[in-house]
Amino acid sequence: MNFAPRYLGRGSWLARRDPRVLVIAVVCFVLAAIQVWDLRIMLILDLIAFAYYRTARIPFRQVRRQWMLAILFVSLLVFANGIIASGRIQRLPEGVEPHIYGYIPLLGTPVSAESLTFALVQFLRFLSLIAVGFPIAFAIAPDVFGVTFARLGVPYRFAYAIDLTWRFIPSLAEDFRSTIDAQRVRGMDFTGQSRNPVARVRRQIPVLVPTIVNAIAGAEDTIDAMDLRGFGTGERTWFQDLVLDRTDKLVLIGFGSLLVVATIGGLVTSSSVLWVPDAILPR
Amino acid sequence: MTSMSMPRSMWTVDSRTIVYAAIGAALYGVLVGLFKIPVPGTTAVDARPAFALVPFFGFAFGPVVGLFTGLVGNMIGDQISGWGALTSYNWSIANGVVGLLAGLAPAYLGSMMSGSLGRRAAAGAVGGAIAVVIGFLVVFSDMIKDQMDFNAVLTTEYIPVVIGDLIVTIILVPVLVYAWEPVKERLGR
Numbered sequence: 001m002n003f004a005p006r007y008l009g010r011g012s013w014l015a016r017r018d019p020r021v022l023v024i025a026v027v028c029f030v031l032a033a034i035q036v037w038d039l040r041i042m043l044i045l046d047l048i049a050f051a052y053y054r055t056a057r058i059p060f061r062q063v064r065r066q067w068m069l070a071i072l073f074v075s076l077l078v079f080a081n082g083i084i085a086s087g088r089i090q091r092l093p094e095g096v097e098p099h100i101y102g103y104i105p106l107l108g109t110p111v112s113a114e115s116l117t118f119a120l121v122q123f124l125r126f127l128s129l130i131a132v133g134f135p136i137a138f139a140i141a142p143d144v145f146g147v148t149f150a151r152l153g154v155p156y157r158f159a160y161a162i163d164l165t166w167r168f169i170p171s172l173a174e175d176f177r178s179t180i181d182a183q184r185v186r187g188m189d190f191t192g193q194s195r196n197p198v199a200r201v202r203r204q205i206p207v208l209v210p211t212i213v214n215a216i217a218g219a220e221d222t223i224d225a226m227d228l229r230g231f232g233t234g235e236r237t238w239f240q241d242l243v244l245d246r247t248d249k250l251v252l253i254g255f256g257s258l259l260v261v262a263t264i265g266g267l268v269t270s271s272s273v274l275w276v277p278d279a280i281l282p283r
Numbered sequence: 284m285t286s287m288s289m290p291r292s293m294w295t296v297d298s299r300t301i302v303y304a305a306i307g308a309a310l311y312g313v314l315v316g317l318f319k320i321p322v323p324g325t326t327a328v329d330a331r332p333a334f335a336l337v338p339f340f341g342f343a344f345g346p347v348v349g350l351f352t353g354l355v356g357n358m359i360g361d362q363i364s365g366w367g368a369l370t371s372y373n374w375s376i377a378n379g380v381v382g383l384l385a386g387l388a389p390a391y392l393g394s395m396m397s398g399s400l401g402r403r404a405a406a407g408a409v410g411g412a413i414a415v416v417i418g419f420l421v422v423f424s425d426m427i428k429d430q431m432d433f434n435a436v437l438t439t440e441y442i443p444v445v446i447g448d449l450i451v452t453i454i455l456v457p458v459l460v461y462a463w464e465p466v467k468e469r470l471g472r
Contacts, residue, residue: 030369034428066365073366081435090430122429126370133367157296158351164305165312165355172306173313197330200320201454204332208314208455209462212336215310217466219302226298 009139012057018248019140019148025052028255029132032262033125037091038275039117041265042124048258049128056135063138067130074126078119083107089114091274099281117276142166147238156236164222172215179211293345293386300344304351307340307382311356316364320447330447335455337378338411341385342456343463349382353418373424381418381448385411400464404457411452419445 009015014022029049036042060067089098089112098112140148146163150156183206194200226232244252266272314333337356341349357378358368368375388410389396395406422440425431431440 026367026369030372037430063365070365070367077439080439081429081431084432084435084438088432090432118430125429129370130365130367133362133370134365136368137362157301161301161305161308161351162355164302165308165359168305168309169313169359172309176313197320197450198454201330201332201451204318205455205458208332208335209458211314212310212339212459213462213466215306216303216463217470219306220470222302223298226302231298231301232296 006062006138007141008058008062009056009135010141012055012139014052014056014135015139015141017251018242018244019144020152020242020244021248021251022135022140023148023152024252025255026132026136028259030129032259033128035262035266035272036125037118037121037273038271039121039124039277040275041271042121042128046124046128046131049131053131053134056139058134058138063134066134070130071127074123074130077126078122081122082115082119083109089118089274091118091272093270093273099276101282113276113280113282114274116280118274121274144240144242147240147242150236150238151242157232160231160236168215172211175214176207176211179207179214183207293389294347295345296347300347303340303344304348304355307336307344307348307352308354308356308359311336311352312359312363315356315360330450332451332455334448335411335451335459337382338385338414338452339407339456339459339463341382341414342388342407342410343460344386346383346386349384349386350379351382352379353377353382354379373421373428377419377421380421381411381414384414384418388414400461403464404460407456407460408453411456412449415445415448415452419448 007015029045033042033045036045083104092098092114096114098110098114100110100112103110145166146159148159149162150159154162188206194203262271311333314336315331318332320330320332337349337353340352354375357375358372361371361375362368385407388406391413392406392410395402395409419441422444423433423436425436425440426433
C-alpha cells in the first residue's frame with residue numbers, strides 16, 4: 001500500500017507544463033467528450049487522449065494495477081447498463097429502429113448493432129477520460145497543488161485545504177498502517193470470513209476509530225501553527241509563481257478549441273447521436 | 284477579567300475548518316478503496332466502512348467540512364485508484380452533498396442534538412442516513428452525463444450505493460461520535 005502521491009511523470013514534457021494546464025485540459029476534455037456519441041469522433045478523442053497521456057511518460061509497470069482496475073470497472077458498468085437497459089438505446093437517430101442480432105437467454109435483452117455500438121462508445125469515452133485524468137495524479141509535483149488551484153480561482157483557504165490534503169495523505173496512511181500493526185499485536189484477527197456484512201463492518205471499528213480520532217486530535221498542532229501565523233487574516237501568498245509559457249497557451253487553446261468544436265458540432269452536426277458502422281448491420 | 288467568545292457559525296471557514304476538511308478528505312481518499320465488504324444476496328452492493336467519514340465529518344465539524352471531505356476525498360480516492368478525479372465528477376458531488384447535508388443536521392434535528400451523548404450519537408446516525416438517501420440522488424445525473432437508462436442507474440448505482448452506505452453510516456457514525464465527543468471535551472473544543 002503506497003499512498004504517497006507518486007510523481008511518476010517527473011521531467012516529462014507534460015510535467016514541465018504549468019500545472020493549471022493539466023487541470024483545465026481535463027475539464028475541457030471531459031465536457032467535450034460527454035457530448036460525443038459518434039463512434040468515429042470518439043475514436044479520434046481516444047487518440048488525442050492517449051497521445052496526451054504518453055507525453056506524461058508515466059511508466060506502465062507503476063500504474064498497471066490502476067489501469068486493470070479501471071478497465072475492469074468500466075467493462076462492468078457498460079455491461080450492466082447494456083443488460084439492465086433491456087435493449088433501450090439512447091441517442092439513436094430519429095426514425096432508426098435497432099437492428100437486432102438476437103436475445104440474451106433467460107433475460108430476453110435484445111442485442112443489436114446499435115446497443116453494441118452504444119456500449120463501445122461508452123467504453124471508449126471512459127477510457128479517454130481516464131487517460132486524460134491520469135496525469136493530474138502523476139505528472140503534477142505534489143507541492144504545487146495549492147498554488148495551482150489558487151491561481152485557477154479557488155478561494156485561497158480551500159486551495160490551501162487541497163494542498164494540506166495531499167500533504168496529509170502519506171502520514172495518515174502511515175498512521176493507519178501503525179494502527180493495524182498495533183491491533184494485530186493485541187490479537188485482533190482481520191481474516192475472519194463471516195458473511196454477515198454488519199459483523200464485518202463492526203470488525204473494522206478497532207482500526208478505523210483510532211485512526212480517525214487520532215488524526216483529528218493530532219490536527220490541533222497544525223491548527224495552532226496556522227493560527228499563530230495569522231492564517232485567514234489576509235490574502236495568502238505562495239512560494240511558487242506560475243507562468244504560462246507559449247507552449248502552455250497553445251495546449252490550452254487546443255483543448256479549448258476541442259470543447260468549442262464538440263459543442264457546436266453537437267448542435268449543427270450528428271456528432272451527438274449514435275453512428276453505427278454499416279459493416280456490423282445484419283444483412 | 285472575563286473573556287467572551289463569539290458563537291461559531293456553521294459556515295465559518297477558519298484554520299480549524301481547513302485542517303479538519305483536509306484530514307477528512309485525506310483519510311477518505313486513502314481508506315475508501317481499501318475496505319469493501321460485499322453484501323450477500325446482491326451482485327454489486329459493497330459496504331465501504333470508510334464512507335462513514337463523510338457523514339461523520341459533516342455532522343461533527345459542520346457542512347463546509349462535510350462538503351469538502353466528500354467532494355475532494357472522493358476525487359482523491361478516484362485519482363489514486365486510477366479512475367481519474369473528474370471521470371465521475373458527479374459522484375464526487377454526490378459525496379460532497381452527503382457531507383453537506385449531514386453537517387446541516389443540527390438545523391433539522393435540533394432536539395436530538397442538545398441531549399445526552401447517546402442522543403447525539405443517534406442524531407449522527409439519523410442525520411447521516413437522511414444525507415445518504417438524499418445526497419446520492421445526484422448520481423441520477425448519469426442519465427444525462429453517460430446517457431444511462433433510469434433503471435440501470437437505479438438498480439446498479441443508486442440502490443446499491445445507498446444500501447451499502449446506510450449500513451456503514453448507521454453502525455459507524457454513532458461509534459465515531461461516542462469516541463470523538465470525550466476527546467473533544469478533553470481538548471476544550
